[in-house]
Amino acid sequence: MNTPRWCYYVCEQDPAKYGGYVPSMVEERVAGHGPMTGRGEGSAPWIWGQTLDEAREVCDRFNQERLGISPDEASDIVLSSMGAQNREASSMTTFYLNINTDNDAFRPDPEMELARIFRVLSDQLEHGEIPATVPDINGNTVGYIHRLKNGIVLNHVTTDA
Numbered sequence: 001m002n003t004p005r006w007c008y009y010v011c012e013q014d015p016a017k018y019g020g021y022v023p024s025m026v027e028e029r030v031a032g033h034g035p036m037t038g039r040g041e042g043s044a045p046w047i048w049g050q051t052l053d054e055a056r057e058v059c060d061r062f063n064q065e066r067l068g069i070s071p072d073e074a075s076d077i078v079l080s081s082m083g084a085q086n087r088e089a090s091s092m093t094t095f096y097l098n099i100n101t102d103n104d105a106f107r108p109d110p111e112m113e114l115a116r117i118f119r120v121l122s123d124q125l126e127h128g129e130i131p132a133t134v135p136d137i138n139g140n141t142v143g144y145i146h147r148l149k150n151g152i153v154l155n156h157v158t159t160d161a
Contacts, residue, residue, distance in 0.1 A: 004028040007063045007074040008036075010048060010055040020047035021055030023062075028077045053102075075146075083148035097121075097134070099143035105136035113137060121145075 008023040011033070015021050022045045024033035036046040048062075049055030063069040069077070083094050099117065106113045117134060124131055134143030 004030065005069065005073070005077055007067060007069045007077045008059050009033065009074065009078050010052065010059045012052070015050065015052075018045040018047065021049045021052060022046055023048050023055070023059055026078050026081045029080045031081060033081065079146050079148055094148045095130075096146045096148070097143065098146075099134055101142070103136065103140060103142060105138050105140065105142070117143075 004027050006025060006027045009026050010021050010023050013021060018037065022035050022037055024035045026033045038045045048058040060071050060074070063071070063074050079096065082096060099114065101110045101114070113136060116137060121131070121134070130145060130147060132145060133141045134145065136142045
């Protein structure tokens with residue numbers, strides 16, 4: 001049996017709570033994550049950035065340099081963790097949709113662009129298409145659709161440009 005891999009991940013959170021973005025430790029095929037908020041008297045949370053993008057850059061670099069885990073491998077580890085609670089249902093397939101709304105296509109009304117994206121995705125799904133990436137109105141990739149069965153990623157998406 002292979003030893004489960006682990007990595008760090010920075011999720012959406014309120015940066016004011018700890019004074020910045022705190023990474024979480026995630027273990028492959030294990031549900032949940034452990035925020036690195038510090039334990040015990042005199043300990044402090046790990047702060048990896050004041051913005052989500054900054055913290056995720058630090059996270060990617062740490063995973064790569066210290067753990068030998070690429071961003072794509074980290075994504076697979078995190079997705080396997082998200083799907084871990086569904087493993088007992090052998091026929092269950094889970095879809096995860098991630099959309100980043102931090103670009104011009106979502107300004108000034110992010111709801112309008114999200115609605116447009118959902119209509120496009122709805123049409124694609126009705127025709128049996130399951131896209132791996134989600135483009136905005138300008139053609140920029142702003143999200144990913146991941147399909148998991150029993151906690152295993154079925155559609156690996158390379159995020160390298």
